[in-house]
Amino acid sequence: MSDGALAALIDKARLTDLVAEYANLLDWIDWQRLDTVFWPDATFDFGMFKGDFAAYRAFVAELEEGYARRLHMFGLPSIWLTGDTARIDATCAIVCRTDAPSPGIDDTFWGRYLLTAQRRSGEWRLSTLTYVLNLFDRVDRQADDRDMPMTFGDHLGPDHPLAAASAA
Known part of the structure; x- marks a missing residue:
């Protein structure tokens, strides 16, 4: 394997980590970690x-x-490298639960994140984010599922007892 091919694999691994880190910090609402994923001059387009x-x-x-x-x-991102710039296309499914009105509502979004990343001084971070929605579904919950003997992902955050596992 050539040095260039190895360097491209390392870059793609780092960019894949950035996408995973972004999804993870959203679930754990750990907003301080945004600074390690995006450049300060990043731009965003979610439509709304x-x-x-x-x-x-x-x-x-x-x-x-x-x-x-x-x-x-x-999903696993598709990544195209051009020097110190990368284009990333990552499919996604997002499920979000509200508690009100009781017993809650589940919103599900299917779409993709179109991202641009830049390497500056040897460090990759995201510089643009465009979200493309393919499908949205809303389901009014008929029952509260928290009576089940499960550990649920309710109210995750940096101070949650399981949060240390998210940063591992």
Whole structure:
């Protein structure tokens, strides 16, 4: 394997880690970790929201903290490298639960994240994010499932007892 091919594999592994880190921090609403995923001058387009990193921080916190449960599942990203720039296309399924009205509502989103990443001073971070929605579904819960003998992902956050596992 050539040095160039090995370097490309290492870059793609780091970029895949960035996508996974983004999904993980959304589920755990650990907003401080956003700074390690996005460049400060990153731009965002969700359709209903377009803006810079500072505005995105407020938008995403309000949106995600309104859910009792969040699960962002990303498919393996397709990554195209061009020097110090990468284009990333990652499919996703997102399931979010609200508690009100009781026993709750589950919203499911199927779509993809179109991302651009840049390597600056040897470090990769995301520089643009565009979300493309393919399908949305809303289900009014008929019963509260928390009576089951399971550990549920309710109210995950940096102070949650299981949060240390998310940063491992």
